[in-house]
Amino acid sequence: MLLLQTLRQDPAGVKAKLARKYFAETDLVDTIISLDDDRKKLQLEFDTTQSKVNSTSKEIGGLMAKGEKETAEKKKAEVAELKASLQPITEKLALVEKQLQDELVKLPNLPADIVPDGKTPADNVVVREGGEKPTLPEGSVPHWDLTSRYDLIDFELGNKITGSGFPVYKNKGARLQRALVQYFLDFNTAAGYTEIQPPLLVNEDSAYGTGQLPDKEGQMYHIGLDNFYLIPTSEVPVTNLYRNEIVKDSDLPIKMTAFSQCFRREAGSYGKDVRGLNRLHQFDKVEIVQLVHPEKSYDVQEEMVAHIEKLLQSLELPYRILRLCGGDMSFASALTYDFEVYSAAQERWLEVSSVSNFEAYQANRMKARYRDAGGKPQLVHTLNGSSLALPRIMACLLENKQTAEGIELPKAIHQYFGDSKIS
Structure with missing residues (x-):
């Protein structure tokens, strides 16, 4: 399986090499890069939300120690909402990662530079x-x-x-x-x-x-x-x-x-x-x-x-x-x-x-x-x-x-x- 970084660094060069193997579906390179962009966005959204969950959870302990129970309860509600929002993000991320993997395995290996041109x-x-x-x-x-x-x-x-x-x-x-x-x-x-x-x-x-x-x-x-x-x-x-x-x-x-x-x-x-x-x-x-x-x-x-x-x-x-x-x-x-x-x-x-x-x-x-x-x-x-x-x-x-x-x-x-x- 080709490395994602290879596709991202030089998509045009990858397509040219795939063509030397007479692989017709070179547009898959663009599809894979687009899916990887979606994966990165979802991963960032997940990480940002998870970070908020962690930081807010830490605040709750401090508020409880100060006796600010009402504020702490509000923070608990915020954490519950944030955790609930993680579920659809996780599901979307899993789906995109599977789609990305399914498309990646369709690409053959790239020929080395010394491979002769030809089809038969x-x-x-x-x-x-x-x-x-x-x-x-x-x-x-x-x-x-x-x-x-x-x-x-x-x-x-x-x-x-x-x-x-x-x-x-x-x-x-x-x-x-x-x-x-x-x-x-x-x-x-x-x-x-x-x-x-x-x-x-x-x-x-x-x-x-x-x-x-x-x-x-x-x-x-x-x-x-x-x-x-x-x-x-x-x-x-x-x-x-x-x-x-x-x-x-x-x-x-x-x-x-x-x-x-x-x-x-x-x-x-x-x-x-x-x-x-x-x-x-x-x-x-x-x-x-x-x-x-x-x-x-x-x-x-x-x-x-x-x-x-x-x-x-x-x-x-x-x-x-x-x-x-x-x-x-x-x-x-x-x-x-x-x-x-x-x-x-x-x-x-x-x-x-x-x-x-x-x-x-x-x-x-x-x-x-x-x-x-x-x-x-x-x-x-x-x-x-x-x-x-x-x-x-x-x-x-x-x-x-x-x-x-x-x-x-x-x-x-x-x-x-x-x-x-x-x-």
Whole structure:
């Protein structure tokens, strides 16, 4: 959630940045400032009246001590009238504060200055590429055929048990999935991230804190009886560990990593983009999250990008890093880098990670703070990244590493998988 002072200091600049995200309702900025003006007036009226109540109440004690009972009774009547007038002010103030909050959460985060202009993925900027695209042997096939050939994943069985987008991993497919998860976690903890095992269900406050509500409720699975949400990513519960908390400045940065199943409805997805492992409703992912000092968040983001790049390099996969344009960024992000891995059999790039800096947007919603040198609470900056999402990584490993004798696995995961190939 944007800070009110940001809107008040430069409303025109805020509108210009919102337009770069193709947010059409820029008039909301004026509405919010007007509501804040109303809130301030009501707060002043409340404070002034309350001050009169306090000062008049003090007078009553002095008058009673002097024996001026009649005057004291008049003052008591004044206090009663003043207290009665506080009730409608309090009600109006509560209403305006709710309206103000309801409008504030409709505004997305502002894009950082280095965010490219543009509306669609075609406008994203390639920062750099790495690895070599493989030349596949004759007769090579996409991963959905390979998983059937080697009995690794059963998509039809998952469809029978649950529905489309819920595959069943089997045999060496299940082992490879487990090996990758363990490798990713070990890679992250070796870099100083603390491993967390979070709940897979969150309440409304948690979903609100990281910006899934009210923006993305249509993409989450909702358990109505208990009013819980299945997590779309472990970013949600892990970041919320520090909701309504104040940490020491010396505690920053706070670095966490977590493995979890993730659940997304992916409404409206269809066609080749959803075949096989390309887009699932339930999938495994290892996440990294940091809470950092505001002055260091963009340096930390570059460090996180470099960390994930090294992970992809260790998997011997061709990749590219993109800086997302304003129109392709998420609601809560100020700057996002996407990682894509090249699928040789499908001849296309597949997104496997996003590294986002939310600045104080999530922290303001969650009231996640640290104490500065003067002891004053300040909002932290939050960042997160996929390190890594499993489905498309597995798809690209199977496709890019296929040979006539089987699937050659990268050296980094031999010890985790227990073998060097799938045959």
